[in-house]
Amino acid sequence: MFQGISASFNPIGPWPLLLLASLAVVVLTVWAYARKLRGPGARWRWVALSLRLLAVFLCLLAALRPSVIVQEKKKQPASVVFMIDSTTSMLLADEASGKTRWEEANKALESAVEAVKKVDPDLEVKAYRFASTLVEPKPDEAKPAEPTGRETQLGTAMIEAEKRQAESSRRAARMIILSDFASNNGVNPLVAARRMRDQQVPVVTVGFGSQNAGAGSRDIAVREITAGPTVFVKNKLEVRGALSARGYAGQQLDVELYVEGQTSPVAKTRVKVPEGADSVPISGLEYIPKSPGDQKVTLKVAPHDGELVVSNNEISTFVTVLSGGLNVLFLQGPNFTWDYRYLMRSIGTSPDIRVEGILIRRPAVGDKSEVDDAEFTPGRYNVYIISDMAAEFLTRKQHKLLADAVVKGSAGLIMLGGRNSFGPGGWGRTELADVLPVELHPGDGQIEPPGGVSFVPSASGLNKYLLQIGASPDESAKLWAGLPPLQGANRFGPPKQGAQILGTTSGAIPEPMMLTIETGRGRAIAYGGDTWVWARTDAGRLVHRKFWRQVIFWLSHKENQGDDQVKLSIDRRRASVGQSVELTVTGRNAKGEPLTDVVYETKVEREGPTPAGQPVELYTRGDEWKGSYPAIGEPGDYKITVVAKRNGQEVGRDAARFLVFQDDRELDNPSADLSLAKQIAEITSGEAVPPSSSSSTSRASTTPPTPSTSAPPSTASGTTGPSSCSSPPF
Secondary structure: OEEEEEEEEOOOOOHHHHHHHHHHHHHHHHHHHHHHOOOOOHHHHHHHHHHHHHHHHHHHHHHHOEEEEEEEEEEOOEEEEEEEEOEHHHHOOOOHHHOOHHHHHHHHHHHHHHHHHHHOOOOEEEEEEEOOOEEOOOOOOOOOOOOOEOOOOHHHHHHHHHHHHHHOOOEEEEEEEEEOOOOOOOOOHHHHHHHHHHOOOOEEEEEOOOOOOOOOOEEEEEEEEEEOOEEEOOOOEEEEEEEEEEOOOOOEEEEEEEEOOOOOOOEEEEEEOOOOOOEEEEEEEEEOOOOOEEEEEEEEEOOOOOEOOOOOOEEEEEEEEEOOOEEEEEEEOOOOOOHHHHHHHHHOOOOOEEEEEEEOOOOOEOOEOOOOHHHHOOOOOOEEEEEOOOHHHOOHHHHHHHHHHHHOOOOEEEEEOOOOOOHHHOHHHOHHHHOOOEOOOOOOOEEOOOOOEOEEEOOOHHHOHHHOOOOOHHHHHHHHHOOOOEOOEEOOOOEOOOOEEEEEEOOOOOOEEEEEEEEOOEEEEEEOOOOHHHHHOHHHHHHHHHHHHHHHHHHOOOOOOOOOEEEEEEOOOEEEOOOEEEEEEEEEOOOOOEOOOOEEEEEEEEOOOOOOEEEOOEEEEOOEEEEEEEOOOOOEEEEEEEEEEEOOEEEEEEEEEEEEEOOOHHHHOOOOOHHHHHHHHHHOOOEEEOOOOHHHHHHHHHOOOOOOOOOOOOOOEOOOOOOEEEOOOO
16 A cells, blocks of 8 residues: 655755855856857757756756655554463462462453454464473364473563564564463573564563462472382382471371372371471381382372462382392391491392391390291291301291201201301201201311411312302402402311312311202301401402302302393482483393393383384493483383393393473462563563453453554665555554
């Protein structure tokens, strides 16, 4: 549509000087031709003079630098952009009549959209949701899904919405934002507002929520959970945690334990919120798993009246339930020894072995001891370890129960050296005397030469599974020879028939130090020294770990299981977004030797209908493979799988599950920031609308924007030019 035309001049110099110069040129030109304009041929001289004067006029006109401005307005396609906050803080019920911010915002959005469509049916309406990203709802979505966003990037969303409109060739005539304006990440919203001002996009802000939502509110949040990380099938799992309860001082709260796959709680407990304390410990929750595998466990508190938020009333983690695990009972006498502590450190790297320790401080009295008879029931434990404990610390009944558990129940027994072990400890007068591989006498005594005693494997012992700690007998012998000496050892009586001597003491006259025997359905080992001294060096630590692992496997009849084993362990079962999960992979053959001829393939995938695997690179460190996975994906349940292949064929695999969660910045500070909403509106020449009624939002959505005085005029020089555009009034 044509609007008007105007002309202007911009001379190259001052007007008086330009006029005098022009007049002088004209006078001189006419004076030069004055005498020649009469007589023959004067007619053609007039023509020449006219051309010269025309040239002078054109030069004068050029010196004036004239310009013609043609103004024209055209109707350009435009859109009204609605942006609604879809973060979890919008679920707070601090609006009128107890309604949530989300409910009120959607109600206002619906009425505003209808109002805009009535004003101009040709005007496009674009609706977006924003949290950490900007999302356009699906056209066929009947009811808006509840917010799940854990952070508000308001400024980033504003810039992205305007950018999308520019790419679609439709300018954003107005932007309406419905939010609590508690922006906590991304581009500063005020920076984005200044960009909207430069693009002449007025912003209407509609604020929801209370600016005092956090103070004086009531909320229960389960903050911590501790479980496992491993437990054997049919063994007890204890789950602990902690919760914060704001506004519930002096009240009792019911905490429930849920296990993946079960709809009802498997355990319950009740905690009381003390006066003046925000954190409350959770304990007393136990569960006995019935099947192996990774299982998710959840601590949950039922929502209470008046709670500000209910989505933080539960917390989860994963526990690995092991099948076919070996249970070991370590019985320690009152004399202090380091063996149990170092044994636990070594066996702690074996998820298929579980060790329980009992320190017995006082001798038994009659038929009562500090150990329950049930601990010696056949099948209760696979291996028993007795360390420097006299026979009188168990009852006579328990002596027989332990002997039967070995002979009839196929359990294994190893007795370690000590001043209260073997004959000096009175064991020769018990049923265990028939189980151990040596004869026991009270006066057998100790071997304590100056400089200590070293363990020396026998020639036959180096070829036995128990002492094969190297890749070959020669390598094993070197490793044993490099271990530090012990302070002393027990002196044994004669070996029994069927016993095998696997190792002796060092010195000129070697004496038996380690013997084994098959007894009934079980096995027994007599070892006259201790082992913790070995674990004090890096090389000895590997020997100590492998020795004890093989001792437990041999006593449990597990030394010939015959399969390569691949084990995956991770350093955490709960990772917040941005944290790294560290992986450790070990592969061993049936003899416990590292697998050196395999390739490991590792991937991480988010559990769901369409999992997409991400590979993880591994690197070697000693006998182990290490890797790291940065948890930068969406929150949810994840699974790591490692596959070992030899010549392209799978020889073993293992998997572990973990949970990725996002710190909820929305609920850490749920207060609305209505002052920010007002600032955004003022910068962009928009309007800050209170959400008191849907009509106010509709009116602000359709009121023509106030022109920005800082915007430059749209002009073009020349006789005709490009048009300047403006949005239709609405």
